[in-house]
Amino acid sequence: MVDDLRSAIECLKQYEGEYIETDVAVDPHAQLAGVYRHIGAGGTVKRPTKEGPAMMFNRINGHPDAKVLIGLLSSRKRVGVLLDEKPERLGFLLNDAIKRKQPPVKVGKEKAKCQEVVHLASNPDFDIRKLVPAPTNTQEDAGPYITLGMCYATNPITKESDITIHRLCLQSKDEITMFFTPGVRHLDVFREIAEKENRALPISISIGVDPAIEIAACFEPPTTPLGFNELEIAGGIRNKPVELAKCVSVDEYAIANAEYVIEGELLPNVRMREDLNSNTGKAMPEFPGYTGPANPALPVIKVKAVTHRKNPIMQTCIGPSEEHVSMAGIPTEASILSMVEEAMPGKLLNVYCATPGGGKFVAILQFKKSIPSDEGRQRQAALLAFSAFSELKHIYIVDEDVDIFDMNDVMWAMTTRFQGDIDIITIPGVRCHPLDPSNDSAYSPSIKDHGIACKTIFDCTVPFHLKDRFIRAKFMDVDATKWVPDEK
Structure with missing residues (x-):
């Protein structure tokens, strides 16, 4: 039962690759973050970086009686472990x-x-x-x-x-x-x-x-x-x-x-x-x-x-790390799911506030069109999300056969189910977030004040009347562990 930081650490120790420690002394001034940048920061941190384990530094220069833990939530998988979901x-x-x-x-x-x-x-x-x-x-x-x-x-x-x-x-x-x-x-x-x-x-x-x-x-x-x-x-x-x-x-x-x-x-x-x-x-x-x-x-x-x-x-935590994506993004996902479900039950299947947006600027909406009159409702769902969360800048809408947690799959949908002249919806002059440096009049004369942005919907869903022409290749569903026992 996780109920504090120490029990969270003990929980992670049961899972291979989710937690590591070091007894090598580290300077808290820039060096500690510099180390973890290579170990597990991920997120929007400048490359090279990667998603990796939480890390405990047991020896901190200048602080002989303290330890520092970084990256506890810098993995969505790890958040799932810690919240039992x-x-x-x-x-x-x-x-x-x-x-x-x-x-x-x-x-x-x-x-x-x-x-x-x-x-x-x-x-x-x-x-x-x-x-x-x-x-x-x-x-x-x-x-x-x-x-x-x-x-x-x-x-x-x-x-x-x-x-x-x-x-x-x-x-x-x-x-x-x-x-x-x-x-x-x-x-x-x-x-x-x-x-x-x-x-x-x-x-x-x-x-x-x-x-x-x-x-x-x-x-x-x-x-x-x-x-x-x-x-x-x-x-x-x-x-x-x-x-x-x-x-x-x-x-x-x-x-x-x-x-x-x-x-x-x-x-x-x-x-x-x-x-x-x-x-x-x-x-x-x-x-x-x-x-x-x-x-x-x-x-x-x-x-x-x-x-x-x-x-x-x-x-x-490192400010631009995957940890911020987890903390900022998952509550926003919950709120969007709740709001759209109330307006159009059963249509929005899931939401992911993706890593490139730091958990705040980008949302992927997985929307299911079941009948002809559902066409257009996917864009209404995006507008609902924008109306409630001012910090959202870009929304990508995809069909139910796209894995919203795999950005390669999202970009595949954008490549094969998207045309720029008809599937981009722009909403200029809307308040967004001051920490996006492009949200400034120096970037575009159309921006009247720092923190204002052009919010954009990228509709990567198949038009309902064409769904039978966009069916993905169907592969046999097998348990690969019979052939590769270590495959998970």
Whole structure:
């Protein structure tokens, strides 16, 4: 039963090729990510890279008592193992979890494994950079980044809580800058409410948790509107509520069995330049595969305490890796499936938010046309997905005989079932994502503002009246292990 990071690791150890360790010392500054880039990062990382096992670094320079785990979710197959579901059915699993959601529960200090060791910022020797072995992805990064911190805060007015993942840069011994994607993060709403009243917003950052929490935290509206606590979905995945422990220094809660918890307050009306210590003009590599620019003025968390388990494990990821595809893409798949099923039951068979889009920019829709009047509904399904998820840029629609998880098969469909003059539908001038560098007026004069894009549907489905002319060659279905026993 997986219910925290350590049980997740023990689970993976049962599967060949899913987990490895090294006792060779590594520098967390760029070197650790540089190693894993070759071992298992995948995603939109610059080649050479590949999809590979999760990796534990047992010796971290400058941090003799800590380990760093990277790539836990950088394989869809591995996510399936950890969530006990077939990889191609993960979107359906999350939809079921929403239906059986369970609110988190608060537990006493005796169950707060995350507080086995406590470091208070009031101690003159306190320095978060020495306590938390946060790596940099590249030598250009603005500083050490927490890339898998589950940020938890509460609406000052409604008292509703929410959890999300943000870009967090360690700036000093007790200060962290926090990046909010404009207009889409609920914690930013909470921060603005507190800031208008000139109040600090208590916040906890839990690192190293049950992977079900990491996946659930990446849901977005409309599935999880303002006021929806995504921890309820994690509870639905596991069929048991997530346990929260009261923080030791601020009025907030944290994941009780997290490896690390950083406690602090988002300060009102305080901003800090992201690359204050590096002056590179760069932040860190983001999911599209490019290094994002450093933000000139970000909100600041004043750290009050760091707590952790004995012999803690720091968990991190490479920004453009397959890990981001898993965390961002699978919840979006679930939401699209649910929305289209409600509008046209039984037509959308599956969805894959593919690796080239980092889990956000590209979706493959597998659509079944059963009767003549289904023609055109495939494009309606794509429009529904666009209307709900502003960050989607390209949608490819394929028939039921195409494997949406195999991009070669998708490109085959685009080659043999697609004509550019009739099967491309463009929707210019729509808000998309600021981290796509092509979404800028410098790229095209048709773009009025940074972050606006031309959204495009690529309809790679066979017209219904021609389906009998596009039947794939039928091969004998046999069990090859009779001839090749090791074949799986």
